[in-house]
Amino acid sequence: MADNHSQHSTSSPPKEANPEQKRYRTFDNTFMKILVNCSLSLIPIVGILFVLNIHQQLGLVFFNEQYFGLFFALILFGIFLVIPAAKNASLTKVPWYDWLLALSGLVVGGYLLIYYPDIMLMIGQVTTERFILCVIAVLLVLEAIRRMLGIILLSIVAAFISYGFLAPYLPGVLRGSGTAPDQLFNYLYLDPNAMMSMLDLASTIGLVFILFGQILIYMKGGDILNDIALFLFGRFRGGPAKGSILGSTFIGSVTGNPVSNVLLTGNVTIPLMKRNDFNGTQAGAVESVASTGGQIIPPVMGIAAFIIAESLGVPYVEVAIAAIIPAILYYLCLFLQVDFIAAKRGLDGLKSYMLPSLKGILKVVWLIIPSFGSLVYFLFIVGYTPALSGMYASIIAFFTLGVFQSYIRKQLFTKLFDILFGTGKLMLEITIVLAAAGIVMGVTGITGLGFNIGMLLQGLADYGLLTLLIVSAGVCIILGMGMPSVAAYAVVAVLVAPTLIDLGVQPLAAHLFVFYFAIVSNFTPPIAVACFAAAPIAQESPHKIGFRAMQLGLVAYIVPFLFVFAPELLISVDGSQSWTATGITLVTAAFACYLLAMGVEGYLFDHLTTPKRLFLFVIAGCLFFPYSIWEYSWILNYSAFIIGILFIISEWKFRNKEKDYQPADPSENYGLQKDQP
Known part of the structure; x- marks a missing residue:
């Protein structure tokens, strides 16, 4: 059985280690401690019972909306x-007015629970x-x-709700249908196309994937x-940063929150990078970009992939598979x-003594395989729903990680409570965002x-699809600034x-386009x-x-345009796209990433001059040009590919010439011997 496997751990920070947690109340009163602990832990408990269909197995007739009401009641009660x-x-x-708000939350949620039939x-x-x-x-949500x-x-x-009242009185494209106040609020709270969805x-x-992450x-x-990330990459140049990227990606995929991920993993990875002579700006930027990118990595992708699937009415598998190549390029x-x-x-x-040992890695790596392996199996092979697949994977992860690690097994029930309580606390924000x-x-x-905004944006289409995409990207970034990625995507997707x-x-492609630009707002100034x-x-x-971070994540601003104009990059589950076009576009885009990275950092085998860097940007742009967009695109792609290779060869030869050329001792320039004065 696995024992304490490493001293390089980054997860499981002590309680209250997270600076964000200072905004949460902590209670000395025993009654309040029990009340808060029970109410927050009850959120995932009722969710687990519902997802596993325990009510059906007990023969209870229970509408989904009744569960949503119970869940919503617990969320509002916990928040206040x-x-x-x-x-x-x-x-x-807890002041009297917060008690009033908390009890009001129980009432509005309980109304659904009891009276929804x-x-x-x-x-x-x-x-x-x-x-x-x-x-x-609605006021409680606000x-x-x-x-x-x-x-x-x-x-x-609030601006959107106000628009619901003012829409009939606004001019031009902003004029909308009028709705009576009672119908508007009824629609916002109870209609399947609004808050209920x-x-x-x-x-x-x-809830299921937050539970899985916890x-x-x-x-x-x-x-x-x-x-694992440190072991794989830590020994190479820039190893701490590369290990940070991989580790933050793994964890970011299941947390779905760049800020939480930075705080969770960055407390170890950023100082480690700085000790390896990365400066503070570089270390912070690497962690920010890596943590943000976790949301585009299948199979979990935070929970955004599931929202995209729900919005389009397509299987989750289709979204996850389509996202693979863009994530690779990122x-x-x-x-x-x-x-x-x-x-x-x-x-x-890093020095070998600073790395996790191979023996330690082999001792514990098998513990993590069932967690992700079962998730992939239930999602892609068996074809269960995402919620049920995630629940089964969570159960497997809990018992695998809990039973076969002796130091975890000794405190299994404490860990179980921490998991339930932590999940409940995270669900407060996730639910209110949604x-x-x-x-x-x-x-x-x-x-x-x-419809009106669509008409407005369609006017931009007269200037070409590219113009529309650029404006749309700007809108997505602006709307996404300061907002959690899930909320940002949900708003701009509509x-x-x-x-x-x-x-x-x-x-x-349209939904992934807006999703990418919603998440890059997490590292785009001024509200990064x-x-x-x-x-x-x-x-x-x-x-x-x-x-x-914008420099390090530069390709995230390019790839969305690429898969809009070259949809062959989004792999289809039915394999309907041209695999030749997909392969060529992937190879040219990957090589373009190499040249782009070279140009941004100004280095290959030695420092690159400004003209050379500009030249690389041009060649990378030609390689990014989609293979399938134009009849003669292949000429541009192939020419740029060959020129790029020739550039690398010429730089290699120039470097070798410099290495072979050993300048004579200065004294020899004057015909003097070294031992002469």
């Missing part, structure tokens, strides 16, 4: 108990009682957004992944840039705003993706939240880290 109303509010006591029969007939409860539900996510997202959601997602898929983190699965370019940084600075890898997105979706649908689809972009999280650890300016 543990999140204070202001920074200067008490962190140890009657509500379903007269969904369009809004009684005074229902209208009041729907208004309270206050929860303010407390948990800040004024930016609150302002966006997002509660469905949060309480099933979202199991890996609390039961040392995250440590194993990080140790991380290939990041790895190459880190390698060039290390080469330029003459950095070596509830906010549900409100935006609801207003957009009931007023016709989505506003931008339908227009791109109407103009001929493949639906999956991942970089702000990395700044205090790196002891550097968040803005410096942000601009460096």
